[in-house]
Amino acid sequence: MNHVLVFVIAGLFVYTIIPTFVIRVLGIGVYKKGTAGRGIALTFDDGPDPEYTPRLLELLKENNLKATFFVLGSKAEHYPELIKRMHNEGHLVGVHNYVHWANAFMTPKKVRLQLEHSVNVIEKIIGERPVYYRPPWGIINIFDFLLLKRFRMILWSIMVGDWRSNGGKRKIKERLQAKLRDGAVIVLHDSGQTFGADKDAPIYMLEALREFIAEALSKNYAFLRVDEKMRLEEKNKRAQFSLFKRTLIFLWFKWDRLFHWLFSVKPLDENKPLFFYRAATFRGMTVSLSDGEKLVSGDRVIELHFNNEALFHLATGARSPVHLAVQMIRSVKENLPKVTEKILSTPEYSDIKAIYGITMIHRGASQLGFTLMTLPNGLFSIITRMYLKILLYIMHADGKNRLKSNPDALIPLVLAISANEMKSKYPVSQLSVEMERTIVPAGYLVETHATQ
Structure with missing residues (x-):
């Protein structure tokens, strides 16, 4: 029995723990944070949500900001009009799996099928194949490195726990302000329907985000889509060095x-x-x-x-x-x-x-x-x-x-x-x-x- 347990633990380390450590801590193969500069990226996971995503899109439109949405394929099927609106209003649409399952608990084949299905759904709606991907919870398995041939894997440098309601707007805003750095990639959530989230949490996220945007703009921060941010940084690097x-x-x-x-x-x-x-x-x-x-x-x-x-x-x-x-x-x-x-x-x-x-x-x-x-x-x-x-x-x-x-x-x-x-x-x-x-x-x- 002990040998079986050791084998299982060793298998977990090889299959998911070490690969996740490689991307989350070492940042190998993923984009987590850009070079310094006042360009930052707002990214949103777990949507679209019929109640909160429209309100979020209105807030971004009011401030003339562009963001990146990592959407679930299953929700995209149910709310194609929201995916189309994201695209038409100039936002980047990426993939966040078909359903909100961690890749650690799926076979490599299952992960590929989820992604392929999601990509096809989104392409059918907006006419473009998404190539930016964020695995749920930032957890991967070792075979996900093969996905880097087709996708740019995007993580984050700022996470503020906005999927929980306790602390309300104040907690989210204070954490955003405290963690904000030049070149940051911020992850927020426009849906409270995933496992572990509070259903009303996006209310407080939206309230905090409205005030955070105003303060960040007053400090000369620029909000960019992830793809725009990456291209700009790469261009600057090539030009200088x-x-x-x-x-x-x-x-x-x-x-x-x-x-x-x-x-x-x-x-x-x-x-x-x-x-x-x-x-x-x-x-x-x-x-x-x-x-x-x-x-x-x-x-x-x-x-x-x-x-x-x-x-x-x-x-x-x-x-x-x-x-x-x-x-x-x-x-x-x-x-x-x-x-x-x-x-x-x-x-x-x-x-x-x-x-x-x-x-x-x-x-x-x-x-x-x-x-x-x-x-x-x-x-x-x-x-x-x-x-x-x-x-x-x-x-x-x-x-x-x-x-x-x-x-x-x-x-x-x-x-x-x-x-x-x-x-x-x-x-x-x-x-x-x-x-x-x-x-x-x-x-x-x-x-x-x-x-x-």
Whole structure:
């Protein structure tokens, strides 16, 4: 009996658990989130619903927004007029299986038959074969990777539990606001008829969505269909980076992750990882900080490291240098108080004397309370400068010319601020206002790891 149980568990791992882990966690073979930029995608599952889908379509029409619907083939058969309306009003219609069953509980043949039936139903209604597919609950079996020859599998980066009624509009809206990131793919549900859902849940989803749309538009977010979003991002990548450069970027990101693992460098905020950090012991000459504190060798400090991958996505997703500067300002403003929060919430950081790092993004830093210092001459300074120039060449779309255009400006500096001044200027409950006066030149998007 034990052998049978082991065999069954091993079979489940191979058939569905490992494949689902591969797409859900590693994102291999699927589209979950685009490159940074203000383009986000609204997607809706489990419909069409005769009560809620028309109301949703009206809301989207009022705001002139386009969305993506992953519909059930069985419901499409019952409500073809809603599928036709989605298509006629410019929305993308994708497939969400014929009925809402997880692929883990179906044979490969059954999954293919469900999809084929659904595709035929939708094609008959709108005259186009859908090629975008979202498996129910984001669960697949190992044979579903064969579907990638015919379909683009789409998952999500934001899910807010809108299929349940508890918490109402407030819960959904707060989660949407808290999780919203550039490039996000948001999944919502315009039907409450699937297993585990509350029938009236779409009422609260629609109420929250109305307010969320207004706020997102006021922040210059653009709502795109999934296919439009993917094409735009691919076009931008091709325009900016050659295959050779994309390979270098890929390898550099892998190196960054290895570095973080080797030196215990952690994200300051798991949801908005603009900064990484680690606690360390300061080794160097005595430094007088702007508030009169002195940083001496042996003091405990927090090293701040820019997330090069996040900076890269900000740069490639920006419409212009000014747009990029605005995004940088917003991101830094959101993150500086989190340094204070980390210090105050971590007992072993009670003896932290200062926060520091080495970077080329230093215009306006002195107005923020940071003391700026040049690197002492020596081997470390030479290596750091070389490192930064290589990084700029790799990450900047026009890195080669950027290095030639103004080489004197590409000087890394040490930035430091005392822990006391950080707590004073950037309390947890208040975002900084000084950064609003600071414009960070787009050409300076390059950073080095702090002193080892």
